[in-house]
Amino acid sequence: MKKLLLILCLITSCISYAQSNSPACNGDNWNNCYGERSQFGEKYIGQWKNNLYHGQGTLTFSMVGKYIGQWKDGKYHGHGTLILSNGEKYEGAFKDDLFHGFGIYYNPNGTIRQKGLWKDGEFVKVNIANESTIESNAKEYGISDERKKLEEERRQLAEERRKLEEEKRKFNTKPPVNNTQDNKRQRCINLGLAPNSADFQQCMK
Secondary structure, eight states: OHHHHHHHHHHHHHHHHHHHTSOBOOSSOOOSEEEEEEETTEEEEEEEETTEEEEEEEEEETTTEEEEEEEETTEEEEEEEEEETTSOEEEEEEETTEEEEEEEEEOTTSOEEEEEEEETTEEEEEOOOSHHHHHHHHHHTTOHHHHHHHHHHHHHHHHHHHHHHHHHHHHHOOOOOOOHHHHHHHHHHHTTOOTTSHHHHHHHO
C-alpha cells in the first residue's frame, strides 16, 4: 500500500508541475493549454486538448458538486475525486466517466461506505488488503490491462508536454543582437572624425 501511495503522490506531483508550465489558452482552438471556462452551469479550470477537458483539471457543477482530477477527451479518466453536494465522495480510479479500478466511496459523515475494486461503475470486490491483492483481484475482473493503458497514456501526455515546452523555449529565444556597426560608429566618433566626412565613411568599412 505504501508503494501504491508513493506512486500516486509522484503522479500528482508530475501533473501539478506540467499544469504550472502549460501555456494559457486563447483564441477559438484550445489545444495543449491551460484555461478557465464557464458554460451551462459548469465552471472548469485546467488543461485542454482539442477544445476538450484533457489532463488535470477541476469541474464545478452548479447545485451538484465538484470533480478534481484527471481527464481524457472530456471525460473523467485516471485518478480523481468526485465530491457531491450532499457530502458523499468517491476517490480513486475512473474510466470514461465511470468508477473503474481501485476506489473508496465515503458517506457524508466521512465514514467509508465501499472500498475496493470497481468496474464500469459497479462495485465488484471488497476487502482489498495490499497492492499485490489489488493487482491479483484486478486481473480477475479484467481491470489490470486498463491500469497499464492509463500508465502508457500518462507517459504519452508527459512526452507531449515535453515537446510543447521545447517549442515554447525556441519561440521565446531571441537571436543575439548584432552591435558590430554601432561599435564601429562609436570608434570612428572617438577618433574625432566627422560623421559626414570621407574619412568617417572609410573608418566604417
